[in-house]
Amino acid sequence: MELEIKHLKKRFGAAAAVDDVSCTMHQGVYGLLGVNGAGKTTLMRMLCTLVHPTAGEITYNGRDIFEMDAQYRNLLGYLPQEFGFYPDFTVEEYLSYISAIKGLRPAVAGKRTRELLRQMGLSEVRKKKMKKLSGGMKRRVGIAQAILNDPEILILDEPTVGLDPNERIRFRNLISELAHERLVLLSTHIVSDVEYIADQILLMKDGRLMHSGTSEEIVAAMEERVWNCVVSHKEASECMRRYKVANVKPAQEQLMLRVLSAEKPMADAVELEPTLEDAFLYYFGSPAQEFAKGGEHHGLL
Amino acid sequence: MVYYEIKKVFSRMSSRIALTLLLVTLAVTCWFAVMGVYYVNENGDEEKGITAIHKLREQKKEWAGLLTEERIAEVISENARINATAQAKSEDFQENDIAYSKKQGFDDIRRLLVYSYGDFNNYDYYLPDRLSPDDAGMFYPNRILHLEEWLRGDAKDLFTEREKQFLIEKYKGLETPLVYDYMEGWLQASQYAPTVIMITVLLLGFLTANIFSGEFQTKADAVFFSSYHGRKKAITAKIKAGFWITTGIYWIVMLLYSAVVLGILGTDGASCPIQAVPGGWKSFYSVTNLQQYLLVLAGGYIGSLFLMFLTMLISAKVRLAVVAVTVPFIMIFLPSFLSTDRIAGLLPDQLLQMNMVIRQFNLYELGEKVLGAAPILPILYTVLTLVMIPVLYQIYRRAQLR
Numbered sequence: 001m002e003l004e005i006k007h008l009k010k011r012f013g014a015a016a017a018v019d020d021v022s023c024t025m026h027q028g029v030y031g032l033l034g035v036n037g038a039g040k041t042t043l044m045r046m047l048c049t050l051v052h053p054t055a056g057e058i059t060y061n062g063r064d065i066f067e068m069d070a071q072y073r074n075l076l077g078y079l080p081q082e083f084g085f086y087p088d089f090t091v092e093e094y095l096s097y098i099s100a101i102k103g104l105r106p107a108v109a110g111k112r113t114r115e116l117l118r119q120m121g122l123s124e125v126r127k128k129k130m131k132k133l134s135g136g137m138k139r140r141v142g143i144a145q146a147i148l149n150d151p152e153i154l155i156l157d158e159p160t161v162g163l164d165p166n167e168r169i170r171f172r173n174l175i176s177e178l179a180h181e182r183l184v185l186l187s188t189h190i191v192s193d194v195e196y197i198a199d200q201i202l203l204m205k206d207g208r209l210m211h212s213g214t215s216e217e218i219v220a221a222m223e224e225r226v227w228n229c230v231v232s233h234k235e236a237s238e239c240m241r242r243y244k245v246a247n248v249k250p251a252q253e254q255l256m257l258r259v260l261s262a263e264k265p266m267a268d269a270v271e272l273e274p275t276l277e278d279a280f281l282y283y284f285g286s287p288a289q290e291f292a293k294g295g296e297h298h299g300l301l
Numbered sequence: 302m303v304y305y306e307i308k309k310v311f312s313r314m315s316s317r318i319a320l321t322l323l324l325v326t327l328a329v330t331c332w333f334a335v336m337g338v339y340y341v342n343e344n345g346d347e348e349k350g351i352t353a354i355h356k357l358r359e360q361k362k363e364w365a366g367l368l369t370e371e372r373i374a375e376v377i378s379e380n381a382r383i384n385a386t387a388q389a390k391s392e393d394f395q396e397n398d399i400a401y402s403k404k405q406g407f408d409d410i411r412r413l414l415v416y417s418y419g420d421f422n423n424y425d426y427y428l429p430d431r432l433s434p435d436d437a438g439m440f441y442p443n444r445i446l447h448l449e450e451w452l453r454g455d456a457k458d459l460f461t462e463r464e465k466q467f468l469i470e471k472y473k474g475l476e477t478p479l480v481y482d483y484m485e486g487w488l489q490a491s492q493y494a495p496t497v498i499m500i501t502v503l504l505l506g507f508l509t510a511n512i513f514s515g516e517f518q519t520k521a522d523a524v525f526f527s528s529y530h531g532r533k534k535a536i537t538a539k540i541k542a543g544f545w546i547t548t549g550i551y552w553i554v555m556l557l558y559s560a561v562v563l564g565i566l567g568t569d570g571a572s573c574p575i576q577a578v579p580g581g582w583k584s585f586y587s588v589t590n591l592q593q594y595l596l597v598l599a600g601g602y603i604g605s606l607f608l609m610f611l612t613m614l615i616s617a618k619v620r621l622a623v624v625a626v627t628v629p630f631i632m633i634f635l636p637s638f639l640s641t642d643r644i645a646g647l648l649p650d651q652l653l654q655m656n657m658v659i660r661q662f663n664l665y666e667l668g669e670k671v672l673g674a675a676p677i678l679p680i681l682y683t684v685l686t687l688v689m690i691p692v693l694y695q696i697y698r699r700a701q702l703r
Contacts, residue, residue, distance in 0.1 A: 048527040050702045070529050078527040084520025088312035097305040103529035145524060 001027055001061065001152060001183060003047070008056035010042050010207075017042040019207035020056070029179045031194025032187040034204035035284050040187040041081055043204070044157045047185065048078045060153075074103065077151030081158040081187075083142040087131035091122055091141055094130055095148065102149040109148075116144040135162040143171070147178060154184045160193050172197050191277045201276070203283050210283055219274045222282045224260045227269040231255055239265065244285040246278050260285075302535055306542030309515060310508050320550075323504045327497060327554055331561040334493040338485050338566060341405055345398030354485070354566060360406035361483035362569075368410065368479045368577065374437035376410045377429065384430055410481060412579040417443045421451035421583075441477045444582070448472050456662075464664045467671035471585035479577040484570025487590035488578060490562045491597055494555070495654035498601035499633055501554045502608055502653060506629035508550070509543050509609045513617035513697060514625060522702060536697045540613075540690060547609040551602055559598075575659070586659045586675060597655045600679060604652030607682040608632055610689045617696045646674045652682055 003025045010018040018039045032040050045051040047058060049066055058065045065072040085094055092113065099109030117123045120140040125133060133141065139162065146154060156175070160168045175184060176197050188194055194201055194215075201218055203211040211218060226246070231239055236255045239245065243265055247258035258272065259265050260282055310316055340353035340360075348356070366372065383389055389400035404411065414429040417440050452465045460468070516522040525531050530538075571591035575581030581593075588596065608629045616625035636648045645651075646663030651674060663674040 045523070045702055048523070050523055050526050052701060070533055073527055073531065074529045076527055078523065080520075080523035082520045082523075084516070084522065084524070086309055086312075086515075086519060086521060088314075089309070093305070093308070097302075098524065098528065100302045100305060101525065101528040101530045101535045103534075149529065 002059075003153060003183060004059045004062075005043075005047075006057050006059070008043070008046065008058065009054045010039075010046060010051060011054045016207045018046065018053070021204075021207070021209050022056075023202060023209060023212060025183055025185065025200075027179075027181060027183055028199040029175060029184045029186060029194075029197050031198030031201045032185060032204060033189070033191065033194055033201055033280065034187075035189055038189075038204045039207040040204055041157055042207075044078075044155050044185065044187055047153075047155055048076060049073060074149065075152040077146035077149060077154045079142045079146040079156045079159050081161065083138060085130045085138070085141070087129065089130050090127050091117070091130060091133070092126040094141065095144060098145040099148050104149060112148055112150075116148065120144045136164065136167045139163060139167070139171075143174065152182055154178060154182055156184065156186045158188055159186065160188060160190060168193070191280045195276045203280075205284060215276050218279045219276060222260075222274060222279055224262045224282055226272045226274040226278050227259045227261060227265055228272050229257045229259050229266055229269045231257060231266070235266075244281050246281050302530070302538035303541045303545065306512065306538050307546060310512065310542070310546060313511070316508055319504050319507050323501065323550075323554065326500050327558060330493050330497050330500075331558060334489040334562045335565050337489055337492075341398055341402040343399065343402055345395045345402060347398075351565060357405065357485065358483045358567060358569070361409070361485075364407045364410060365482040365569075366480070368413075368440070368477075368481050370437045370440065370478075372478075372481075373410070373414070373440045374434035376407045377414070377432045377434045377437060379407060380404065380411055380429055381433075409578055413577070413582055414440070416579060416582040417441075417447075419447075421447045422455065444475075444576075445469065445472045448583075460662075460664060461666065463666060463669070464671050467664065468585055468662070471587070475574070475576060475587055480573045481577045482570035482573050483567065484573055484578060484590050486563045486566035486568050487570055487594055488580075489566055490559060491590075491594055491656040493562070494558070494594070494597045494601065495656065497554060497558050498551075498597075498605070498653045501551055501601075502605050502629050502633065505547050505550060505605060505609050506612050506626050508546055510612050510616050510622040510625035510628075512539050512543050512546075513613050513693070514620050514622045517620040518622065522700075526700065526702070532698045536694055539697070540693065543609055543613050544606070547605050548602075551605045555598055555601065559594075581660065584660050585662070586673060588659065593656060593659060596659065596675065600652040600655035600658070603679050603682050603686070604649055607649055607652070607686045607689075610686050610693065614689055614693045614696065617693055617700070647677065647681065649682060652678050 005021055005023050008018055008021045009016065021043060032043070034040050042051060046053050049072065052066065060068060060072055060075070086097070089097065095113045095116065096109060099113060104112060117126050120143065122137070122140055122144065125137060130138070130141065139159065143159065146156065160171055163171060172193065175186065178184060179197070186194060186198065199214065200212060201215055202209055203218065211221060213221065229239065230251055232254055236248065236257060239257055239259060244260040245257050246260060249256040258278070259269070260278060336349050338349070338354055338357065340348045340357040342348055364376070383400055383403050386400055388396040391397060411429050414432060415424060415426060418432060418436065419425050419428050449469060452460065452468065516525045525535065528535065572589050574587065574589055575584055575593050611632070612625045612628040615628050616622055619625065632648070633650050633653065636645055636650045639645050643663055643665065646658070646661065651658050655675065658675050658678065661674065665672050665674070665677060
């Protein structure tokens with residue numbers, strides 16, 4: 001299984017939502033990480049044949065996915081960021097309908113629907129109308145519809161938005177289970193969503209892929225190091241103007257800052273082990289000088 | 302998939318309310334159609350309801366049969382005889398109504414005399430009262446003579462020579478003597494059918510406007526279009542759902558309406574030509590009451606399908622049900638504000654009122670052939686509907702998310 005993106009571009013008027021993106025994906029979990037507006041959703045929509053690229057191509061095992069048409073969509077499961085549904089359908093009806101448009105035979109569809117209702121903890125609400133479900137429940141139905149056809153390629157756009165911490169953990173575990181013999185592409189702007197489960201992380205900014213690799217590789221590629229600095233409130237303010245600060249924590253009368261800097265920011269700074277969240281700040285956080293110019297902003301993400 | 306598409310439409314509360322409203326409107330229209338028939342009893346009082354209908358039927362049945370010269374003379378004589386009674390001459394309306402109660406059996410034929418003996422575009426209610434039985438021989442020739450006079454006079458510039466010839470030939474081709482019978486069922490059913498059809502079409506527009514825009518409005522488009530059948534079979538399912546909803550609701554409503562009205566008022570006179578009733582005297586189409594009613598139903602059905610597919614097309618294009626739902630309104634009511642140009646006679650609203658179409662003189666020349674609007678409309682809009690289907694399919698198939 002190989003999903004290849006070659007010099008993919010998508011313009012909306014003068015703005016480039018996706019700008020010359022290339023990458024190759026195989027089986028495993030891919031985390032597409034970027035701030036809001038980075039072009040993640042547009043890229044995913046192109047991968048789901050929902051939007052045609054302005055230039056470039058996407059191939060599955062060497063074949064253009066738009067030419068493959070239904071054959072490609074048969075391999076696909078998609079949970080969009082804005083998961084729309086039919087409000088007056090019950091959960092069961094909704095999944096049965098999606099089974100039908102996914103081409104599942106009625107007997108298989110019934111069995112699969114029951115299986116997923118159980119797996120997703122939706123059995124008790126199967127007769128409930130979609131519009132009456134809680135946000136978390138709706139997301140679960142969203143996942144269920146995405147995997148109804150047992151897809152080889154599973155694309156999940158911001159799947160954890162609106163989920164509480166428990167549901168988020170539960171969801172991460174589910175993704176790990178689903179990743180077996182599948183290609184899962186998961187977009188998010190929440191670092192912890194991908195940190196533990198993604199085999200490969202793709203960093204996207206302003207429509208471009210800035211970097212890709214494993215969590216460790218991305219962290220290792222940082223040209224700045226991470227420091228723990230205990231400073232006074234006055235020093236903290238100065239520090240935030242000069243450096244990217246990943247975290248601020250009160251420590252008695254002082255503040256403990258997690259600072260990104262190539263150089264040791266102050267004499268008593270202690271070097272820390274960098275995390276993916278630090279890398280996120282490193283790649284997506286604005287340069288310290290810009291904050292300094294802004295006056296009211298500081299380097300804290 | 303078709304089942305779920307239909308379910309999407311009917312699972313909405315607004316659809317159920319709309320259907321209930323349609324049923325209420327249908328009941329009210331049936332009531333008007335049935336209560337529009339009245340009988341004047343020997344005391345000059347108006348009676349309505351099923352018993353009154355039976356009494357009127359009985360009286361009209363006495364005059365059923367061929368409208369020969371003798372029968373026309375008989376009507377003129379009987380009309381004159383009643384006019385000579387004290388009740389008819391009285392200045393008391395109640396007394397006049399008693400006189401009318403004796404005329405109501407042949408009132409349809411009496412009113413045919415108004416059309417036959419009066420000028421083509423004049424209506425003189427009292428004209429039959431001035432006729433003598435000797436005039437009966439001109440009953441049928443007058444129809445052609447007055448048309449010819451009209452075509453030479455007022456309508457001189459309205460038609461080409463070929464069209465004038467066509468009309469005269471059609472008039473001459475009418476099989477006479479006409480057969481008359483009690484036919485209130487067909488008259489009332491045909492008269493109120495366009496109202497029922499138009500209301501049904503407006504409701505259908507409301508139901509079908511959402512079939513193609515629903516996915517966009519509920520944001521279910523991403524899942525729909527990324528599914529295996531999303532750009533093929535699922536679209537066909539939507540088209541089929543639109544077709545079946547239109548077909549199902551249209552025929553249920555119209556058959557229910559027909560059953561109630563014809564069931565109460567009767568189906569007598571089905572094979573009588575429409576020229577045997579005053580409103581149809583001038584029509585150049587040689588059709589019976591039954592054929593006219595079938596034309597009304599068929600025209601309404603084709604019109605409904607055309608308007609629903611147009612609604613769905615607009616809905617797929619603009620992705621907004623609120624815009625698409627206005628299509629039937631515009632197509633039904635806008636032509637009323639347009640000129641009376643012949644083009645207006647070919648607009649889709651005409652299909653919803655075929656009983657009017659066959660009473661109008663809208664003629665069209667196709668090469669050397671002259672045709673009335675009635676045979677053109679169903680063919681034209683069937684073709685246009687069939688053309689719209691692949692266009693609708695392609696619009697939806699190529700839709701991209703915005």
